[in-house]
Structure formats: C-alpha cells, structure tokens
Amino acid sequence: MFWKRLLFSYVFVILFALLFLGLIVFNQINTTLKDQVIYSNEIILENGSTIFSNFILDMKALALDITVNDDIQTNLSRFNKKEELYISGKIDQIIARDKYLSKQLDQNNTTCKIYPIKNNTLFVFDEYTGAYLRLKKDDSNLHIFNSLDKNGGFIITSNYLDTGNYILLTCIIYDVSNWNSKNNANEIYKPIGVLELKISATAVSNLLYNIKLEKNISPYIIDDTGQVFLPYVDYKKLDPTIILNYSEEPVYGESEIILKRNILGTKWKIVGILPFNDINEKIEGVSRSFIYTGILTIIILVLLSIYLANWLSNPLKRLARRLKQVEIGEFKPLVVRKSYSTEVKILYEQYNIMSKRIDNLIKQVYEAAEKEKEAELLALQAQINPHFLYNTLDAINWMALKYKAEDVRFMVNSLANMMRYSLNSGKNFISIRDEIEQVRSYVGIQEVRYNGKFKTYFEIDDDILDYKIIKLLLQPLVENAILHGFKDTGKYGDILIKGYIRDKNLVIEVVNEGDKLDMEKIKSILHPENDRKPKNYGIRNVNDRLIKQYGEKFELKFFTKQGRTYAKIEVPLEQIDKGEENE
Numbered sequence: 001m002f003w004k005r006l007l008f009s010y011v012f013v014i015l016f017a018l019l020f021l022g023l024i025v026f027n028q029i030n031t032t033l034k035d036q037v038i039y040s041n042e043i044i045l046e047n048g049s050t051i052f053s054n055f056i057l058d059m060k061a062l063a064l065d066i067t068v069n070d071d072i073q074t075n076l077s078r079f080n081k082k083e084e085l086y087i088s089g090k091i092d093q094i095i096a097r098d099k100y101l102s103k104q105l106d107q108n109n110t111t112c113k114i115y116p117i118k119n120n121t122l123f124v125f126d127e128y129t130g131a132y133l134r135l136k137k138d139d140s141n142l143h144i145f146n147s148l149d150k151n152g153g154f155i156i157t158s159n160y161l162d163t164g165n166y167i168l169l170t171c172i173i174y175d176v177s178n179w180n181s182k183n184n185a186n187e188i189y190k191p192i193g194v195l196e197l198k199i200s201a202t203a204v205s206n207l208l209y210n211i212k213l214e215k216n217i218s219p220y221i222i223d224d225t226g227q228v229f230l231p232y233v234d235y236k237k238l239d240p241t242i243i244l245n246y247s248e249e250p251v252y253g254e255s256e257i258i259l260k261r262n263i264l265g266t267k268w269k270i271v272g273i274l275p276f277n278d279i280n281e282k283i284e285g286v287s288r289s290f291i292y293t294g295i296l297t298i299i300i301l302v303l304l305s306i307y308l309a310n311w312l313s314n315p316l317k318r319l320a321r322r323l324k325q326v327e328i329g330e331f332k333p334l335v336v337r338k339s340y341s342t343e344v345k346i347l348y349e350q351y352n353i354m355s356k357r358i359d360n361l362i363k364q365v366y367e368a369a370e371k372e373k374e375a376e377l378l379a380l381q382a383q384i385n386p387h388f389l390y391n392t393l394d395a396i397n398w399m400a401l402k403y404k405a406e407d408v409r410f411m412v413n414s415l416a417n418m419m420r421y422s423l424n425s426g427k428n429f430i431s432i433r434d435e436i437e438q439v440r441s442y443v444g445i446q447e448v449r450y451n452g453k454f455k456t457y458f459e460i461d462d463d464i465l466d467y468k469i470i471k472l473l474l475q476p477l478v479e480n481a482i483l484h485g486f487k488d489t490g491k492y493g494d495i496l497i498k499g500y501i502r503d504k505n506l507v508i509e510v511v512n513e514g515d516k517l518d519m520e521k522i523k524s525i526l527h528p529e530n531d532r533k534p535k536n537y538g539i540r541n542v543n544d545r546l547i548k549q550y551g552e553k554f555e556l557k558f559f560t561k562q563g564r565t566y567a568k569i570e571v572p573l574e575q576i577d578k579g580e581e582n583e
Contacts, residue, residue: 014301022294030283037279038250038257041213045261045272048211048219053264055207059169060154062104063195066095066112067173076192077175079116090125091116109200115144116193122148143170147194156266158223165201165229170194201230214278224267243271315344319351432499433465439474446482453486460499464506466578469571470545476538477567481512506576510567517565522558550575
C-alpha cells in the first residue's frame with residue numbers, strides 16, 4: 001500500500017539521516033569537548049604561570065630594594081673596607097627595623113639573610129660567637145657561591161628541608177656609592193655582599209590556591225632539576241624526560257594527558273595532570289544526554305511521519321480511485337478541501353479542469369487532423385506552382401525559338417535555369433558549380449536588360465567547384481553590385497567573381513568597379529539597431545544565413561580596395577562537404 005510505503009520511506013530516511021548525522025555530531029562533540037577540556041586547563045595553567053612569574057618578579061624587586069638600603073650599603077661597605085660596623089650583631093637586623101621591608105617579607109613568608117664580602121671572601125654571622133666568620137663552602141650553600149661566581153643577576157634554586165620546601169633567591173649586593181665615580185670597572189661594580197631570600201612554599205601555595213584543574217586537582221610546581229616543589233605529598237612521580245622538555249605541547253600518556261607551562265623568568269614549570277577517566281566522565285555525561293535526546297527525537301519524528309503519511313496519502317487514494325473511473329468514461333469532479341496541501345489542491349484542480357476539457361480536446365484532435373490534411377494539400381499546391389511557372393517558361397522558350405526571337409529566348413532560358421537552380425529539388429545546399437551557373441544566368445539577363453553597361457567575369461578555381469554551400473548566396477551580392485554600381489550612376493565597368501581556397505577556407509569575392517558603396521549604410525543593413533525590416537533584404541538574408549550556418553566569425557564582409565568594392569564570403573572547409581548534397 002502507498003501509505004505503508006510512504007511511512008516506511010519517511011522512517012527510513014529519518015533514521016538514516018539521524019544516525020549518520022548523529023555519528024558525525026557525536027564524534028565532533030567528543031573531539032570538541034576533549035579539546036575544550038584541554039584548552040580550559042591550559043588557560044588555568046597559563047594563569048598560574050603568570051601569577052607565579054609575577055610573584056618572582058615582585059620578590060626580585062623586593063631584593064633590589066634591600067640591596068640599595070642605605071644602612072645596609074653603609075655597613076657592608078665598612079665591613080668590606082675592614083672598618084668597624086655601625087651595628088652590633090647581624091646586618092640582617094637592619095631589615096627588621098625597616099617597617100616596609102619587614103612587612104613585605106612577612107606577607108610573603110620570606111626570610112632574608114645577608115652574607116658580607118671582604119677580600120673576595122664570603123662571611124656569615126655566627127650566633128655562638130656573635131661575630132662574622134668565613135663561610136665554608138658545602139652542598140647547603142652552593143647557591144651563595146654560585147651567585148658570587150655569576151657576578152650579577154638572580155639565581156633561583158629550590159631547598160627541601162624537613163620543615164618544608166623553600167625557594168632560594170640570591171643576588172649580589174654592589175657598592176652603589178661608587179657608581180657615579182670615574183674609577184675602573186672593578187671599583188664601580190664592587191660586590192660587598194650576597195643577599196639570600198628564603199621563600200616558603202606556603203607563600204606559593206597560598207598564591208596558587210585558586211588555580212585548580214579538573215576535579216579540584218592542584219597543578220604541580222616543578223623546579224629546574226625536575227623535582228616536585230608543590231604539593232608536598234600525594235604527588236605522582238613524573239617522567240623527567242617529559243617534565244624537563246621545554247616544549248609546552250600536551251603529552252599524551254597511557255592513562256593521562258600532561259600539560260605544561262614554563263614560568264617566565266625561571267627554569268621552573270607548572271604542570272597539570274588530566275586523567276583520561278576525568279575527561280571520559282564528562283564525555284559520557286554529554287553522550288547520555290545526546291542519546292536520550294536522539295531517542296526522543298526519533299519517537300516524535302516517527303509519530304509525525306505517521307500523521308504526515310496519512311495526511312498525504314488519503315487525498316491521493318481518492319484521486320487514484322477517481323482516475324480509474326476516467327477509464328470507463330466517468331468524469332466526476334473532486335471536492336477540494338481547505339485542509340489539503342497546496343500540491344494536492346493543485347492536483348485536484350487540474351484533474352477537474354482535465355475532466356471538463358477532455359471532450360473538447362477530443363474534438364480538437366479531430367479538427368486538427370482535418371486541418372493537417374488541408375495543410376498538406378496546400379503544401380503540395382505550393383510546390384506545384386513553381387514547377388508550373390518553370391514549365392510555362394519552357395513553353396515560351398520553344399515559342400521564341402519558333403519565331404526566331406533570340407533575345408527573348410535567351411532571357412527566358414536564363415530565367416528558367418534560375419528557377420531550376422532555385423528549386424534544387426527542395427534542398428538547401430548546392431555545389432559551387434551550380435551556384436556559378438545560376439549567377440551566369442542571372443547576369444546574362446541583367447546584361448541584356450541594362451544594354452551592356454557592365455561585363456561580368458569569373459575567376460573560379462576548379463578545386464572548389466564540387467564543394468557544397470548554401471544556395472542563393474552569390475545572386476543577391478551580384479544584384480547589389482549592379483544596382484549600386486551601375487544602374488543609378490550611369491557608369492560602365494566590370495564585375496569580377498572570384499573563388500579560391502586560402503588558409504583552409506573557401507573564399508568567394510564579388511568585385512565591383514562601379515560606384516563605391518556607403519560602408520556605414522552597409523553596416524546598418526548587416527547589423528540593424530532595431531528589428532525594423534531593412535530595405536536591402538537580400539544582403540541581410542545572405543549574412544544571417546552565413547552566421548546561422550557557420551558562426552559569427554564567418555559573416556559577410558564588405559571593404560574597398562584600389563577603387564573597387566569587395567563583397568567577401570569566407571567559409572571554413574571543415575564545415576562544408578563534397579559529393580552528395582546535404583539537406
């Protein structure tokens with residue numbers, strides 16, 4: 001049944017489209033969601049990297065503020081020159097008296113320690129003796145000596161103690177009192193101490209408190225050696241070859257994705273671990289919603305398909321039943337209801353129109369058949385008339401021969417030849433040979449008519465005589481040459497008709513020695529600006545037939561050369577035939 005086929009088609013198309021599009025959209029959602037999770041966590045790490053980097057910059061600025069403190073500069077300079085210090089005890093105590101510096105250190109969970117320099121030797125304050133003693137180099141203070149060896153800039157290292165993890169930021173303290181002097185460089189940039197800021201990991205942890213990844217997971221802070229600086233405990237051991245790599249591209253492991261961001265101004269990194277399970281949970285949640293939505297959509301569309309199938313098929317069923325009645329000659333109209341679709345209304349209306357007009361159409365068919373027979377008779381009569389004229393001319397020719405009227409006989413015979421060639425058995429193409437003979441007959445009549453005002457000459461290559469062209473191309477051109485060259489001017493001269501092959505084209509020229517043609521007038525005839533019928537219909541007709549048969553490139557051409565007027569026909573050899581005539 002039509003209803004079942006229509007319903008099956010709807011359901012099949014809907015299910016196929018939903019499944020196909022659903023798979024594409026589902027895969028796209030999974031990919032997009034995964035990329036979005038990675039991107040959002042990369043942004044979180046980027047923010048954390050920026051915060052940490054800015055914090056280090058602030059600590060560097062604080063260190064510089066300490067190094068240029070007047071009291072510290074004075075005491076370190078005196079110590080360097082082996083003079084007595086202004087303070088008793090540690091130089092570090094100067095910072096405790098400075099409210100701004102001490103406040104900044106306290107806010108950032110940072111302690112400060114200064115190592116004076118004398119004779120290029122580092123000293124450290126000994127709590128037991130209350131004096132500065134030479135600092136002995138060991139693993140715990142390598143960063144102090146490295147800072148002195150570097151002779152400028154900041155060194156950032158990590159320090160792992162039982163009490164916690166720390167960031168050690170060290171830099172050289174220079175004697176700023178010599179910077180405006182003209183002494184040598186060693187005197188101007190003279191180191192008088194090394195500053196050490198010991199920053200607790202608690203300060204960094206507080207700073208990055210709100211930097212959380214999926215499921216509230218904190219990122220890892222990795223030092224320049226690849227060790228985990230934060231968090232203190234419960235951290236996963238990371239592959240150092242991955243962590244120490246400077247690239248920030250995501251690294252896909254077997255069960256997680258590792259995201260990294262370098263911390264500007266340091267060799268440290270902030271690292272995030274995204275387990276695939278966490279990402280998959282998000283994807284599964286979206287997938288469930290997508291599947292439920294798809295199932296609900298399918299149910300709704302199937303119900304809608306059932307309704308639409310009934311709505312569309314019932315009117316068509318009625319139409320099918322009524323069309324069967326047409327076979328037995330019953331043409332009852334169908335009632336067009338408002339609830340029908342536009343297409344069904346059109347079908348019903350067209351059926352009603354058809355049923356009303358069938359009788360009239362049958363009558364019109366009979367009438368058309370009668371008219372067709374009548375038209376065939378008229379066509380036969382139209383064909384008989386030219387033959388009757390040709391036969392009459394032939395009779396006149398024999399009568400002129402009987403009465404020895406040679407001029408009359410010549411003109412009648414020429415006219416009869418023209419009639420025979422123009423008929424050409426109803427065919428549209430004739431050979432060059434026959435076209436030239438037709439023109440010879442025509443100019444023979446005209447030479448007698450105009451009493452020898454012009455002579456016609458033919459230069460036709462034998463190679464072209466058997467080629468077939470459209471009939472009656474040359475006669476209008478010769479007629480135009482006679483009318484505009486000799487009839488109205490009173491001049492005498494020659495008309496030359498040439499035919500030859502050049503550049504794979506058949507060329508025929510009608511050369512007139514009479515009065516020159518008006519080229520603007522010729523142009524307006526060949527290409528009129530409106531549809532008004534031109535006076536020189538023959539030339540226009542020749543041009544139109546050439547263009548229609550061979551294309552605009554091979555239209556009729558007129559030009560003057562050495563006092564002569566040329567009408568030129570050029571036809572491509574590849575478009576014309578020899579031998580049997582074309583229809």
